Amino acid sequence: MPEEINYQKLEFKAGLEIHQQLDTKKLFCNCPSLLRNDEPDFIVKRKLHVVAGEAGKVDVAAAHEASLGKEFVYQGYDTTCLVELDEEPPHQINKEAFQIALHISLLLNCKILSATQIMRKTVIDGSNTGGFQRTVLIARDGYVETSQGRVGIKGIFLEEDAARPVSKQKGEIVYRLDRLGIPLVEIATEPDIKTAEQVKEVALHIGDILRACKVKRGIGTIRQDLNLSIKNGHRVEIKGFQEPKMMVITVNKEIQRQLELAKSGKKLEPEVRNALPNGGTEFLRPMPGSARMYPETDLPLLKISREKINEAKKTLPRLRADIKEELQRGGLNEEMAGLLMKKGKIEEFKEMSSILKIPSLIAKILLVYPKEIASHEKISEEQIEENLNIDALLFIVEALKDSKISEGDVKEVMRLIAKGTAVENAIKLEKADVSGIEERIMKVIKGKPGLNVNAYMGLIMQSPEFKSKISGREAMEIIKKYVR
Amino acid sequence: MAEKISAKPGDYVKISLIKYEYKGVFLESPEEEKGLVLLKLDSGYNIGISKKEIVNVQVLSKTKIEDEEIELKRDKEKPNIGMIITGGTIAARLNPKRGGVDWLTSPSQLLKFYPRVFDKVNIVKIEAPFMKASEDMDYKDWKKIAKTAQKLLNDSNIKGIIITHGTDFLHYTAAALSFFLRNLNKPVVFTYSQRSVDRASSDANLNLQCSALAAISDMAEVMIVGHASSNDDFCNAISGTKVRKLHSSRRDAFKPVNAKPFAKVYPDKIVKVSDYRTLNNNKVVVEDKFEEKVALVKVYPGHDSSILDYYIKNKYKGIVLELAGLGHGPTKRARKGWTKKLKQVQDKGMIICAASQTIFGRLNPLVYSNGREFLETGIIYLEDMLSETAFVKLGWVLGHKEWVKQGKEKIKEMMLKNFSHELNNRLEFEEE
Numbered sequence: 009m010p011e012e013i014n015y016q017k018l019e020f021k022a023g024l025e026i027h028q029q030l031d032t033k034k035l036f037c038n039c040p041s042l043l044r045n046d047e048p049d050f051i052v053k054r055k056l057h058v059v060a061g062e063a064g065k066v067d068v069a070a071a072h073e074a075s076l077g078k079e080f081v082y083q084g085y086d087t088t089c090l091v092e093l094d095e096e097p098p099h100q101i102n103k104e105a106f107q108i109a110l111h112i113s114l115l116l117n118c119k120i121l122s123a124t125q126i127m128r129k130t131v132i133d134g135s136n137t138g139g140f141q142r143t144v145l146i147a148r149d150g151y152v153e154t155s156q157g158r159v160g161i162k163g164i165f166l167e168e169d170a171a172r173p174v175s176k177q178k179g180e181i182v183y184r185l186d187r188l189g190i191p192l193v194e195i196a197t198e199p200d201i202k203t204a205e206q207v208k209e210v211a212l213h214i215g216d217i218l219r220a221c222k223v224k225r226g227i228g229t230i231r232q233d234l235n236l237s238i239k240n241g242h243r244v245e246i247k248g249f250q251e252p253k254m255m256v257i258t259v260n261k262e263i264q265r266q267l268e269l270a271k272s273g274k275k276l277e278p279e280v281r282n283a284l285p286n287g288g289t290e291f292l293r294p295m296p297g298s299a300r301m302y303p304e305t306d307l308p309l310l311k312i313s314r315e316k317i318n319e320a321k322k323t324l325p326r327l328r329a330d331i332k333e334e335l336q337r338g339g340l341n342e343e344m345a346g347l348l349m350k351k352g353k354i355e356e357f358k359e360m361s362s363i364l365k366i367p368s369l370i371a372k373i374l375l376v377y378p379k380e381i382a383s384h385e386k387i388s389e390e391q392i393e394e395n396l397n398i399d400a401l402l403f404i405v406e407a408l409k410d411s412k413i414s415e416g417d418v419k420e421v422m423r424l425i426a427k428g429t430a431v432e433n434a435i436k437l438e439k440a441d442v443s444g445i446e447e448r449i450m451k452v453i454k455g456k457p458g459l460n461v462n463a464y465m466g467l468i469m470q471s472p473e474f475k476s477k478i479s480g481r482e483a484m485e486i487i488k489k490y491v492r
Numbered sequence: 493m494a495e496k497i498s499a500k501p502g503d504y505v506k507i508s509l510i511k512y513e514y515k516g517v518f519l520e521s522p523e524e525e526k527g528l529v530l531l532k533l534d535s536g537y538n539i540g541i542s543k544k545e546i547v548n549v550q551v552l553s554k555t556k557i558e559d560e561e562i563e564l565k566r567d568k569e570k571p572n573i574g575m576i577i578t579g580g581t582i583a584a585r586l587n588p589k590r591g592g593v594d595w596l597t598s599p600s601q602l603l604k605f606y607p608r609v610f611d612k613v614n615i616v617k618i619e620a621p622f623m624k625a626s627e628d629m630d631y632k633d634w635k636k637i638a639k640t641a642q643k644l645l646n647d648s649n650i651k652g653i654i655i656t657h658g659t660d661f662l663h664y665t666a667a668a669l670s671f672f673l674r675n676l677n678k679p680v681v682f683t684y685s686q687r688s689v690d691r692a693s694s695d696a697n698l699n700l701q702c703s704a705l706a707a708i709s710d711m712a713e714v715m716i717v718g719h720a721s722s723n724d725d726f727c728n729a730i731s732g733t734k735v736r737k738l739h740s741s742r743r744d745a746f747k748p749v750n751a752k753p754f755a756k757v758y759p760d761k762i763v764k765v766s767d768y769r770t771l772n773n774n775k776v777v778v779e780d781k782f783e784e785k786v787a788l789v790k791v792y793p794g795h796d797s798s799i800l801d802y803y804i805k806n807k808y809k810g811i812v813l814e815l816a817g818l819g820h821g822p823t824k825r826a827r828k829g830w831t832k833k834l835k836q837v838q839d840k841g842m843i844i845c846a847a848s849q850t851i852f853g854r855l856n857p858l859v860y861s862n863g864r865e866f867l868e869t870g871i872i873y874l875e876d877m878l879s880e881t882a883f884v885k886l887g888w889v890l891g892h893k894e895w896v897k898q899g900k901e902k903i904k905e906m907m908l909k910n911f912s913h914e915l916n917n918r919l920e921f922e923e924e
Contacts, residue, residue: 052722052723053724053725054693054723054724055697055698055724056692056693057608057692057694057697058692090741090742093722094687094693095722095742095743096741096742097741119512121539122540122541122542123525123528123539123540123541123542124537124538124539124540125537125538125539125540127536127537127538128691129536132692137693138687138691138692138693139691139692139693139694140692144537145533145535145537145539149512163535163537165537300536301536301537302586302690303538303586305688309525309528309540311540
């Protein structure tokens with residue numbers, strides 16, 4: 009940055025929109041939320057047309073879509089149904105996803121609405137077969153505390169994820185239906201954020217709360233957008249703003265862009281921009297208006313009774329303070345427990361502990377060894393973090409459990425991995441392709457239909473394809489998704 | 493809240509509760525939720541607020557009634573068609589102020605929602621004899637549609653007509669018009685939508701574009717034009733007597749049964765598939781006498797045949813029985829046989845016809861002795877006719893007093909005479 013930014017003088021205001029996928033079946037049908045990478049089972053070709061919204065107005069964002077008249081190709085699977093194809097009305101809202109949305113609302117101190125209507129948000133880029141995304145406002149008026157003051161939560165929304173774009177050719181866009189309908193919780197903060205650092209703090213804080221709830225993990229399961237404005241400007245939305253390391257840089261670059269635009273005398277337009285890996289942004293489309301929202305007439309009003317809220321309170325996931333206490337009860341000293349939380353390694357700790365019940369060793373693997381290796385080998389902590397990611401660490405713990413390596417080998421194995429040795433080579437195991445394991449388990453089940461859960465469990469755990477790559481508990485969870 | 497809320501749907505209001513305030517557009521409460529006030533927030537989301545919690549409602553600005561009329565320009569180069577709107581999803585659109593559904597009845601409203609239907613034609617006349625969901629219709633409504641159609645078809649300025657209709661009972665109306673409209677001279681195209689018109693994915697868009705093309709084609713037939721598959725590429729034009737709704741929600745719900753479609757209709761071309769009657773200079777006559785006392789009864793395992801006594805007692809003149817398979821039902825050997833009762837009611841003058849529950853295929857009572865046993869009671873077996881079409885045809889045939897007077901043989905002759913493709917004496921093999 010060429011100069012220090014005075015956020016206050018610029019009247020910098022920002023709000024975050026966070027979209028988090030939930031770890032449940034789809035929101036309005038009974039399909040598994042499973043992303044597929046194999047060949048589609050069928051394709052359907054559709055077109056969308058402009059629809060005048062309320063009072064006969066066509067939404068600006070809708071009108072901007074160059075995709076009108078284009079043909080959309082949808083790839084479907086045996087894990088998608090007529091609902092994703094816009095060939096069957098939506099089923100009742102997924103109860104589990106609904107409860108998770110209530111959990112998140114409660115943890116963010118929101119007021120839950122007593123009655124609310126599921127809405128259709130017009131989206132005509134083809135990413136929704138219906139031409140709209142279903143979305144419902146669940147709660148309002150919450151807050152998170154930060155070191156720079158309280159930031160309001162404007163709303164908590166439960167909505168459907170869109171279909172995945174697979175390829176774009178002239179006049180034809182191909183989408184995959186697997187992602188369409190996966191439940192998303194959207195958290196929108198008030199424009200109370202006053203500095204770039206605070207943006208990051210709010211994002212991390214909300215991230216912690218989300219991870220306490222039943223949400224999906226990994227790349228693509230969380231998407232963040234930032235709305236920001238400065239003096240004399242218009243609101244600009246930056247999409248794809250989820251990399252914590254880039255947040256401060258991206259915000260500052262966008263401020264610079266707007267300042268330069270203002271200096272050159274050009275008018276700032278309300279628009280949606282895409283975050284780029286270098287911290288810059290690019291124009292995506294004009295800002296959509298509220299004219300694109302209308303009720304989902306296929307579903308009744310969603311009433312949220314006292315009982316439902318109380319039930320959600322009873323099943324509320326535990327937060328940090330409770331977890332710290334639990335960690336200490338589990339045998340960690342206070343320092344280690346505190347450090348685990350500070351470093352945001354609770355989930356990793358839990359995952360690893362579920363495999364190997366030696367808390368002190370796992371704390372060392374997570375907190376002590378990486379630091380020692382970093383200083384000894386002169387590798388940056390970022391690099392270490394990247395190589396010794398959770399998948400690598402879980403691999404190590406599994407290897408320990410299976411006595412493929414001993415406790416004494418752990419640090420050396422970690423050192424090798426940190427220096428770039430492939431995980432499999434570091435512990436001298438066969439190559440494990442953990443990605444797509446759910447998909448492959450599903451195929452095993454499809455290949456031998458009609459067996460019971462335990463029979464599939466036996467098949468899978470004996471198969472060299474899965475053995476040592478997945479724990480029994482994980483396998484059971486996946487099997488239960490596909491076997492009644 | 494004690495006093496009555498004075499805000500009208502569409503007003504921009506401030507609603508005060510004890511602790512909060514909401515601003516937004518006041519919406520009409522749904523019928524079943526009279527205790528709630530619906531409010532559209534500035535974000536576009538609708539929420540419900542219990543009336544009990546409301547302290548005050550302040551109207552910030554009154555709703556403006558907007559004049560939506562758009563002038564329709566007629567293009568001399570384009571052929572003219574007429575349109576009859578009868579209700580159903582295709583003619584319904586959401587009124588966001590009320591949260592309820594309104595009917596589209598004027599050409600300008602149609603233009604707004606379906607601009608593409610005007611690509612190839614001028615819609616010069618739009619008639620709306622009534623607005624009903626198809627499940628609320630009966631033969632009296634069929635008569636009204638037929639009379640309206642006749643007027644348009646005998647107008648030399650009009651090339652053909654489109655009739656928009658709800659889907660559930662659409663195939664009954666299509667069958668009725670196939671029989672009611674005699675000396676048909678031009679295309680009569682029924683179309684529909686399975687997805688509401690307010691969504692960008694509505695199937696009505698393609699259905700109407702293809703219907704417009706079918707309405708100016710050389711097919712002088714009553715037909716249903718709608719999606720041939722789940723793709724938005726082309727529609728089938730299917731005879732009004734050989735078509736049935738075969739799916740509760742898919743856009744290609746209407747399939748030809750025991751027949752091929754007349755044609756595949758694309759938005760820009762028509763590909764002929766089977767024979768149809770072509771344009772002519774006849775004057776259309778409406779023959780719409782209908783015997784209301786006809787019934788359609790599906791026979792099921794253990795069905796008590798005394799149900800037929802109900803129809804006798806209530807002076808029914810004819811029944812279409814949906815029998816199993818090739819035309820079978822509980823025989824003398826069944827615990828509750830029908831043979832004796834069937835004979836009995838027919839002796840009293842009831843006309844009993846048979847169609848198959850299998851939907852696809854032809855009846856043949858001669859293959860098994862069980863079929864022959866029923867046949868001997870005097871049942872009229874209707875070959876490959878759809879039971880719904882048979883029901884409509886039976887009411888129509890029995891409505892002709894001059895035929896009824898001549899006795900059962902004449903009625904049988906008419907039931908088995910092919911008026912409008914309802915019978916097909918060659919069922920060709922079709923791959924799935």
